[in-house]
Amino acid sequence: MSGRITRRRFGCLLAAVLVPSLSGALAAGVRPAASAPSAAAIAEYRRKLKDYLDARAAFEAEAKAYWEEIATKRRGRNAKRRNRLAVTLDDYVLTQPPVYNGPKRPVSPLPPETEPERPRKPPRPIPVVADLLRAAAETFQFAPQRPASELEFKRAYAAFASAEGLTAEQAVRVYAFEVGGYGGYDSQSGMLRPRPGARPISTAIGYNQLLTTNSDGPYQATGTPPSFEHKYITEDVPVGLMPMSALGGAAGVPTPAIDALITLVRAMTGKDFAAEARTLERMGLAGMTASQIKRMVETGGA
Numbered sequence: 001m002s003g004r005i006t007r008r009r010f011g012c013l014l015a016a017v018l019v020p021s022l023s024g025a026l027a028a029g030v031r032p033a034a035s036a037p038s039a040a041a042i043a044e045y046r047r048k049l050k051d052y053l054d055a056r057a058a059f060e061a062e063a064k065a066y067w068e069e070i071a072t073k074r075r076g077r078n079a080k081r082r083n084r085l086a087v088t089l090d091d092y093v094l095t096q097p098p099v100y101n102g103p104k105r106p107v108s109p110l111p112p113e114t115e116p117e118r119p120r121k122p123p124r125p126i127p128v129v130a131d132l133l134r135a136a137a138e139t140f141q142f143a144p145q146r147p148a149s150e151l152e153f154k155r156a157y158a159a160f161a162s163a164e165g166l167t168a169e170q171a172v173r174v175y176a177f178e179v180g181g182y183g184g185y186d187s188q189s190g191m192l193r194p195r196p197g198a199r200p201i202s203t204a205i206g207y208n209q210l211l212t213t214n215s216d217g218p219y220q221a222t223g224t225p226p227s228f229e230h231k232y233i234t235e236d237v238p239v240g241l242m243p244m245s246a247l248g249g250a251a252g253v254p255t256p257a258i259d260a261l262i263t264l265v266r267a268m269t270g271k272d273f274a275a276e277a278r279t280l281e282r283m284g285l286a287g288m289t290a291s292q293i294k295r296m297v298e299t300g301g302a
Helices: 002-027 039-082 129-140 150-163 168-178 236-251 256-269 290-299
Strands: none
Touching: 150 168, 168 256, 236 256, 236 290
């Protein structure tokens, strides 16, 4: 006990001596001097920095070429579709994007340079429901018929789905998929609970969805599709949803929500997508079991 008390008193005494001295030095604008890095440390840092910059530049060049090929292939597919030509696997890039595996950026031994803080740009305003309704009335002289309640919205949804040829089971499954968020049919993303100063995070409306906030890589400038002739439909259905459904069938796993979406898109667009769909036959997986498909994916051999 006496040893702990002695050490504690010594610590308090040391703090009493050092803290006023340090506070006085800081008040006078004097900071403890950091030891300057050696010439060898600076040379080693510069060597590692050069290695990093060279590796990063090589990766950026490879990645740029890859995404340029993605864009070129997409333009080619769009041209084929405009001319009603068949789209084949050769019209897609079938490899994954490059991944940087080089050295990490080294930490500089030199003291950081202070830079003046840059002024932040004000956030771009996002329209709310009232703005959209006002713009519809002023620009298009259009006033949408708004349901008075969730029940009325569900009835209108069911009537539209039935008119498009969906069965009751398909309509329920698609509706369940679309309403997976929070809120109601007229909730805007970020505005679920009204509060002072609240701002929306996108223009997506209905069950707090975030559909227009996609900012991943090359899709960041896509925005909301202007029509059904968009890659979210013409590409994602035949090369995304349809192969998922086929793989689920091969594995014995039901995909009711995916199947219902495919049916809905076919009804809305009048297209079957069979000609360009990525089927098991076109992927070389026809007749395989789930374990064989898994082995093919992991090792490249059945």
